[in-house]
Amino acid sequence: MSEEKKRKGGIFQSVKEFVYGVAAHDSARFALKTRASMEHLFILITMGDMLGVPILPPYYSLRLLPYVVPQISTWKRRMLREKDLTDALA
């Protein structure tokens, strides 16, 4: 009985996820992309030294560093990853 209930819940969940995928997943991705672009631009301005782009005096970078630490690896990857025009499509 509980197995059947679980399966029904599973099907309901699958349909729910499918509808989310059709209607809203793209919106969520673009919202995240927009936020990430802004944040990464900010990190580039403040921490550009890490990629060899000296922008701010190190004093300010060091003051901001603790807030940026969690994102550094992601930021570096996104900045240095090879991109082309098709990235804008999907």
Add this chain to the structure above:
Amino acid sequence: MNAIVVLILGLIVAFIGYRIYAKYVDTNIIQADPKRATPAKMYMDGVEFMPTSRNILYGYQFKSIAGAGPIIGPIIAIQWGWLPAVLWILLGTFFIGWVHDYASAMIAIRNDGASFGGLSHRLISPRARVILLSFIYFYLLLIAGAFGNVVVSTAIGLKASPMAWLFLTVGGVLAGQMIYKWKQDIVLTTVVTVILALLGIVVGTWVPSNSVLGDALANNRWLWAITGFVFCYFASVLPIWRFALPINYVASYIVFLGLLFGMIGVVILRPDFTLPAYTSFSIGIGPLWPIMFVTIACGAISGWHSIVSSSGTARQLESEVDARPVGAGVMFLEMMLALFALIIAGTIYASAPEYSAAVAKGPGGVFAAGVGKFLNALGLPLAYGRTYGSVMMIFLAVTIMQLVVRFMRVATSELLSDVSPVFKNVHVGTIVASILGIILVMTGWWQYLWVLFGGANQLMASLALLLITAWLISEGRSSAWAFYPMIFMFVTTVAALLYTSYNLLVNKVLAGKVTGEALVGNTLMGIVALFLVVAAFILAWEGFKAFQRYRSVGGQTAASKA
């Protein structure tokens, strides 16, 4: 033959294709491994690379690939008879379509989520990347032209649709405001805005465009072409959350509810095909081979899917084994959508001349009439159903158009900013893309434009298959299942593009049979087609050289060895 038989055939093909053929390839050739980390896990950034449930990705992939393409293609192709169209949709999907979509996702997964430009650089040659990206630019221009034409013909042919379009746009903008600015509940937002969009269908039916604008303006092609591209302009320059995304969000409910209830209507009515199974090998737009094979693009195989699969879906798959349900499974679902469109065109008209008269005004009218008939089986009055179908068609087309114009704005800036800094301006880039699109819409005959779009789309697919074949050879895996479809698609699409450009340039332009707008349109379309063919030949040559390189090193390791 009864439409239900066609749907059952479709289900059988989908079952065998997905459960046996795709499973065999996935298990024995690609050897998808649930324990291998995907790019979504390895490079998770919470944005592009993010492990996502396969059910969500199933919906995302379907929404991204199922635009107006799988609907319009079969509606036009039934001019050769419904039997060739059914066979191409079923066999094309079985042997080529799912192979292309699934393998495009897998090649990106196994190459760190790289997009096609990077993959062509790595697997084929540096030149291949430049050619491929130039090819994609012109391919997208043809999409804008072909879909823009559909919007114009639907707005003129169905006078109720502009008001419904306006209401849906207002509903979408309101949805963006409610979600992002007023922080309203998503369910409340959805209910309010979808009801507003449905209200637009009722109001549009009561107040057609000619009663507001007058007959002359309501039938003016320039007005609707400019309206369509102004819509895309806003989608391109406004923040994406304010215009494009919320409109797509509301439209997705209208479109997919319409498709769902339309399918139920087909099952209730169980109509017979009234048009002939086969008419003639050669018709007005060209011979069955190669033209029909490019006319039905998205329902059988489409190059657009490779871009979505590689740059979008592959970066979100949380397990390699999810690539089969998402990549291959969704392609079979789209095949069913194409069959639905074919059933609409093949069953709602009493005779072939009646269909010919309807399709001459544009495919939007045929689709809207069919949706109206099948929704009528569920109790919705015919007039409202037809308006519902027309707004579905408009949004299926503009959803892709706005994405394309946005992309062309970025590409224009990238390509021309060195010539003059003015091209960096978002408004200038968007206007350049819009003007090119409007020129195509206003000067090209829509059936030729559709064939050219289909040809470019299928050629993109064959280039994706070329890349996949190069990757399979470089990995030392069996490649015949991708190689032969690639050869078939390459020969067919090059033949279709050459045939169409010859018709346009030699039989019409050089023969002096066209003047004015048609002269501009035919010349432009013919030149674009020739450019695509030349680009495809260069890429094929580069690909052939890459095959040779991989074979000479024994096909043991990846591109670095070659």
